[in-house]
Structures are given as C-alpha cells and as structure tokens.
Amino acid sequence: MTLQEQLKQIRDATMERMPQSIIKVFTDSIDNIKKNQLKENALQVGDYVPNMNLQNSNEDNSLLSDLIEQKFLILNFYRGGWCPYCNMELREYERLRKAFNELDTDIVGISAEIPELVNQTIDKNTLSFPILTDIDAELMKAIGIVFQLDEASKKEFENFGMDFTKIHENNNFELPVPAVYVINKEMEIVFVHFEEDYMTRLEPTELLNILKNNLITEKI
Secondary structure (H helix, E strand, O other): OOHHHHHHHHHHHHHHHOOHHHHHHHHHHHHHHHHOOHHHHOOOOOOEOOOOEEEOOOOOEEEHHHHOOOOEEEEEEOOOOOOHHHHHHHHHHHHOHHHHHOOOEEEEEEEOOOHHHHHHHHHHHOOOOOEEEOHHHHHHHHHOOEEEOOHHHHHHHHHOOOOHHHHOOOOOOEEEOOEEEEEEOOOEEEEEEEOOOOOOOOOHHHHHHHHHHHHHHHHO
C-alpha cells in the first residue's frame, strides 16, 4: 500500500468520526497558512539552509553540516510523534532508506519535540535513521516553515489532551508545516516539497525517482 493510500484511509476515517465543527477549525487553520503565504516566503531551491545545532535522542548536539555524510540529505520536517500522518510518513522513509542510500542519499527526521518524545517516536516506528530535536524550532523558523497555532486550534488540541508546553518545553505554540527539503554537502537546497495541509504528504517513491532521474545526474 502506498503512503497516499494509507493517508487516505486515516483521513477518511477521521473525517467520518470527527464533528464538523472541529474539522472546520483545522481546515480554517490550513487556509490561514495559505493566505499568509508561508510557502512562498520559505527558503526555496538554490537557497542555503543555515548551519544550526540539532539535538539527538541522547540530547547530544550536532551541527546540521555534520550530519551530511552522503551526497544528499533529506530533511523531513514533521509535526510530532503524536501525529498519525507523520508516523506513517516516517515509516515509509524507513522502508525505503536502503533505496535512498543506494543513491548516495540519507534521511533525518526533524521536529521540535523534546528528546524524550523523540525516543518514543523512534521506538514506535522502528526507525533507524536519525530523529532530531530542533529546540524552539529555531532551524525551522530560519527556513520559514513554522506557524503559530490560532486560539481555536489550541483549544481543540487541548481537548485532545495535547499539551505543547510539555511537548516542546516552551510556550510558543508553534508547529512546522510538513515539509521535505533535500540539501547537498554545501547545504544548498536542491529540492523542496511544502505542504500546508498536514493530511497530504509527498510520496517517498516519487522523491526516490526525482533523485534517480534528475538530481543525481544534475549534480554529478
């Protein structure tokens, strides 16, 4: 089953059981992100990602540049281990990691969650690639993929038992849009997929084909 098929199943089930009033809160939030032109203002292909510190699940810090051991590195920015759509996406990248490695490409997952929760995400999804904490979403802010939750969304997340002051250890109430950036060893962005709608994701096999047919030959 493709990632798109898996996402459709959970999206359809969610839409069926969730009250329309709650659905409207989250769809309005997505619309606001689009209206604010977050996608247009974020870093694009040809820009360079700033070299900032990220924290691994053992709470050790590493510069982003130190993580680029192959020709390309996929940066998968996800909302958190609490998000079922994100977990499905992470598992699919795990399934395809060997195929990406054969193209001299590796993967890291990045969220603003504290390392304790990152460890839970790794265990829950049986992940072998690094999952990193972007403390206070500083890297994500620099790239331009962060938005602040509106009051209606905050209230609904609280009703679901989500306490972002504990998840992120701050009071910012910020989340990234699901985004995939591919960078080279010079930290130049060579591919971007930006999704305002958290229920929609790039099919990882599509990125695999893009790397195989376009990026690899262009950068040789």
